Amino acid sequence: MTQPSEKEALARAAVGAPGPQRRTLGRRVRSTVSAYGFLGPAMALVFVFFIAPGILLLILSFTDLSSANFNDPWNIIGFANFERLFTDPFFPKILRNTVFYVFTTLILFNLGLALVLALVTTSIPRRTGFFFRLVWLLPRLTPSVVYILMWRRIGQADPYGIYNQLFPEVLGASGGNLFLGGSPWTFVILTNGFIGASFGMIIFTSALESIPKDLLTAAKVDGASMWRIIRDIKLPLIKWPLLFIATYQTLSLLTSFEYILLLTDGGPGLFTTEVWALTAYKRAFASYAGNSQWAFGATWAIVLVTVALLLAAVYVKLFKFNELIEEPRIENL
């Protein structure tokens, strides 16, 4: 069998006709082996740090393991922990809080502010843009506990909190306790948002910088306004980074709790800022009188992991991520 000429291949591609099956078995095996070889280390990490703990969590969630009985053999109690979770009087509130926290932070900061920052810093002189992006990255370079302590010193009640000391009566707050005491959600979302925005900012900046300049120049020559350029050229061309950040940050926010733990510990009041991941942590590891409920904490965690996986599947389907990772058509010739 003679190999088809380059001209023939191009012609087939032009009419969308399939090419002859040229890959031999040996090449396919080699290709598969090398693919798995490259993927191997990452897959091993995923197995050790995600799949194996996930399996352990699942097993643990069917037991009654706690500080009070962890030296005994594991006692399997079926779905009792799941029943307890879904009938918890505060389950609806914690669920609402989680949805509110994840999507408010995501839309306003991790996507919204990140996009604004990327658009602004790529529209000003390059060195100035770089400087501002660097400033926005500072929280990422700061250990999270230090970052939160700095925010606490801003938002604490008078006289410790700088804000409440300087502006005790702004926005009608009483007792000089605006942020941490008076508007804890504002504070939690701002704190998470400012650090969360920097990740999207870097990805969006990189995507925006890679847009061919001639497209933008042509649009300007045609008289397009700045808004039209953003709406009709820049945003469509950074569609994939936008969808990726939306997905990644949703999952990240869903499982993040350390900032809330350090800022408000889920309070003040009755589960005011308590989110799902924080509940899982508290159940498993935080107990004033010393009885940590590890199995029940694992139940909260495994349900959260399941929700996250389902959400990831929905995102992949909704955003058609298979189109992003499909082989370029030229490779199929």
Added chain:
Amino acid sequence: MRRKTHSRTLIVLTMAFALVAAACGDADEQTTETVIVEVEVPGETVVVEVEVPAEGELVTLVARCRAKPPIEDGRCNNLLRGVVEANTTLEADGDLRRVQVEIIQDNPDAGDYVTEFELASSTGDAPDIIVAAAINIGTWAASGIIADLTDLLGDYPEFDDITPSLWAAMELNGRRYGVLQDAEARPLYFRKDLLAELGWAQDEIDSLPARLASGEYTWEDMFDTAEEAVAAGVVDPGFGWWPRPKQGPMFLAWYYGAGGSILDDSGALVYDKAAAQIVYELVDDAADRGIILETRLDGDWDSWHNGVAYGNVLFWFGGSWQWAEWAELFLQDLGGEEYLFENVGFGPFPAIAAGANVPTTLTNPFAYMVSSDTEHLDLALLVISKATTKELNTEHAVTSGHLGILTSQADYEPYTNAVFLSEVAPILEFTTFQPNSPFFSAWTEAYYLGIAGVLSGDLTPEEAVDVVVDQLGNELGDNAIIVG
């Protein structure tokens, strides 16, 4: 060839003989080895010399302490100081072992500290000795991570000096799992200067502790006074009366004061709805009167200490150990303890007229516990016993504002000379304890939800009771009995 072999044999034999002779010589000359243990803690270095016999063994015990530096450093440092005595005892007994103690002492959050010990125990890395609140005994004894000391305590005469009534806090099902380290009182503090500003006569102010102790001055009276102080501008709105800013043992004393009991005869945990509702109504009343900030239970100790130490709050519930903190860490510039005596008074929590109508307080002693993984239980108890002396315990008590735990301290001059300890100790007449039960953690967290929910305005007192009952049913099922 043969001559060469003989020479080699001779050399080897000579060397072997030389080595044996050298070893014997060393054994003759060196009968003991001195090990100097130097431990630095903030503001202090404790140096301990340990002489180990040549055939003996030097055992290192690890002790873990949660202590606020520098005032509570005595918790672990006293163990170090006990090492010399412990080794003297070992030598006198002809025991060839010698002991030294390595301490790990800092001041983490109580929950983190507890979790750390539990996780360390699960991997076999637990310290030999842990100093923790007695309330942990219920869970730790049930899980078997701390040793049952009941049958061994009698071997150490020092423990006979411990105040008998305090042993109850060390017990689960009649067995003892800890040795008292310190105890505390939880007073109601009040500002004398603010009461005077409000128009109270000096004798009214001076007699307030006695009126609190007799039950004459009640919660209602306290709230009335706080409301008057806010109305008169003596304190800001929300600064009339403060409890501690987060979950803690203090809130259980309110429940006891309202007539609630927590253990039934079978040892099951009880939630008395009527008593709990009285507590929630008090909190609701305080919020309605504007004498406490609705956000006061925000867990912010910084702003809490600032408010109470600098005279911004009229009444507050605190701990005796905080007296030392305020004097040492906040008010040094104003005169320390002298300033406190001049401006701050204290007594038991007032009686709740609608409840048991008796004053209350609560003691949550700290205890030395020994990990069940330790290979040196007897040495651990020996060192603990040598730290349980009136000299060492008094030094810790006076420095940290804790109460003594030994009967011999009652007439020990350095202890009786400590004015604050002498004056606060009578509050123990009204003291209560938390129950040692593996289920108490869930109980107290559910009960506290009601307090937090009412104060923040999320729940009415009636709703709080219902929510807590639901929560207890969900958390403890048949292990909690609802009454009232």
